[in-house]
Amino acid sequence: MTKLILIRGLPGSGKSTLAQTLSAFHIEADMFFVDDCGLYQYDASRIEEAHLWCQGQAEQQLSLGNDVVVANTFIRRWEMKAYQQMAIRHNAEIEIRVCRGRYANIHGVEQAVIDKMQRRWQD
Secondary structure, eight states, X not given: OOEEEXXXXXXXXXXXXXXXXXXXXXXXXXXXXXXXXXXXXXXXGGHHHHHHXXXXXXXXXXXXXXOEEEEOOOOSGGGGHHHHHHHHHXXXXXXXXXXXXXXXXXXXXXXXXXXXXXXXXXX
16 A cells, blocks of 8 residues: 655754655655756745645656655645545555654744744644
């Protein structure tokens, strides 16, 4: 049975680091913003497109029978729903992990933004 692992947490909590240790296809919405030269070029106006791209990548890998790990913030419970439905469609086991570490975030998200995300967090 294929497995879909969702890793959620605030920026700098260790999501990407954990995902990289797992034996599964690793995808994040942030990867959408990495250009051909490897530079991260975030564009807030394209965040919905980034998440749809991430879902599409995960769906494609599950359809090939590959295990998938998705590392996104998933601040609100509903943000995981598309992936939960995807797991059902592909008869994949789903596992949700939460990272709560406090490390330097790799994308330079301001502390005020992280604090706002923390206030919106749903367990």
